[in-house]
Amino acid sequence: MATNHNLTATGRKDEGKGASRRLRRSGHVPAIVYGGHQDPMSIQIEHNHLWIASQNEWFYSAIVDLAVDGQVQKVLLRDMQRHPFKQQILHLDFLRVSENEALRAKVPLHFVNQETSPAGKSAGVVVTHELNEVEVSCLPKDLPEFLEIDLADLVVGDIVHLSQIKLPKGVTIPALAHGGKEHDLAIVIARHARVEVEEESEAAPEASADVPAAKVAKPEAGDAAKKK
Numbered sequence: 001m002a003t004n005h006n007l008t009a010t011g012r013k014d015e016g017k018g019a020s021r022r023l024r025r026s027g028h029v030p031a032i033v034y035g036g037h038q039d040p041m042s043i044q045i046e047h048n049h050l051w052i053a054s055q056n057e058w059f060y061s062a063i064v065d066l067a068v069d070g071q072v073q074k075v076l077l078r079d080m081q082r083h084p085f086k087q088q089i090l091h092l093d094f095l096r097v098s099e100n101e102a103l104r105a106k107v108p109l110h111f112v113n114q115e116t117s118p119a120g121k122s123a124g125v126v127v128t129h130e131l132n133e134v135e136v137s138c139l140p141k142d143l144p145e146f147l148e149i150d151l152a153d154l155v156v157g158d159i160v161h162l163s164q165i166k167l168p169k170g171v172t173i174p175a176l177a178h179g180g181k182e183h184d185l186a187i188v189i190a191r192h193a194r195v196e197v198e199e200e201s202e203a204a205p206e207a208s209a210d211v212p213a214a215k216v217a218k219p220e221a222g223d224a225a226k227k228k
Contacts, residue, residue: 003145005058006065007050009043020091029089033066033075036096043068050089054080061107061133062145063097074140076105097140104174106133107144109187113152119190125156131187134162135174142170151188160188 009031012023020030027047034040053059059077066075075094083090097103109132114120119127134147147165154160161184162173175183 009045009068011069012042012044031092033094104137106135108133108146110146110148117151117154119154119156124193126193127190136171137174138171154190158190159186
């Protein structure tokens with residue numbers, strides 16, 4: 001079962017760009033909570049506490065216990081706006097989750113034992129991670145914080161697909177429900193590195209072949225006369 005994570009917020013009534021700017025200047029982040037068959041709620045969260053939380057992987061995929069004015073509701077982060085160059089969070093969107101309703105969320109992939117696998121220990125082999133996260137569907141209580149991909153047996157030429165992920169009970173991958181190989185995406189590929197070998201230059205052609213026609217010596221007048 002996933003670890004509990006907590007955030008604290010307060011409700012706000014002032015909205016609009018001007019109100020949001022004032023909030024940011026005071027060290028807070030404007031946010032909204034929506035969904036869950038309830039009306040959207042505007043909230044504010046202390047920036048420094050939020051920034052520390054955002055440095056953790058769980059912040060982007062785990063269900064969070066969000067306490068708004070003392071009332072706790074379970075939410076998932078759906079969107080986050082950052083300042084283009086400052087270490088500042090500008091706005092957040094949270095989605096309420098219901099215990100009895102399946103949800104969809106993107107979960108990070110953790111790759112283990114790659115270095116000790118046959119492919120990982122082979123010289124000239126490149127192991128690429130085609131995906132770093134995958135969307136899953138499950139009840140909130142079953143949502144994993146990450147999915148582990150064990151690459152201990154990976155050899156050159158192997159391709160690991162979505163369908164090979166070992167999923168916890170109650171968790172599915174919606175993309176696979178469509179059927180067909182085009183939906184069973186590759187997540188790991190082990191292949192030989194491409195070595196571009198420059199071909200040796202061919203032997204230089206005869207000098208006369210390289211001499212422009214304009215610079216080829218003209219025959220002497222006497223020689224021309226002899227050929228007549």
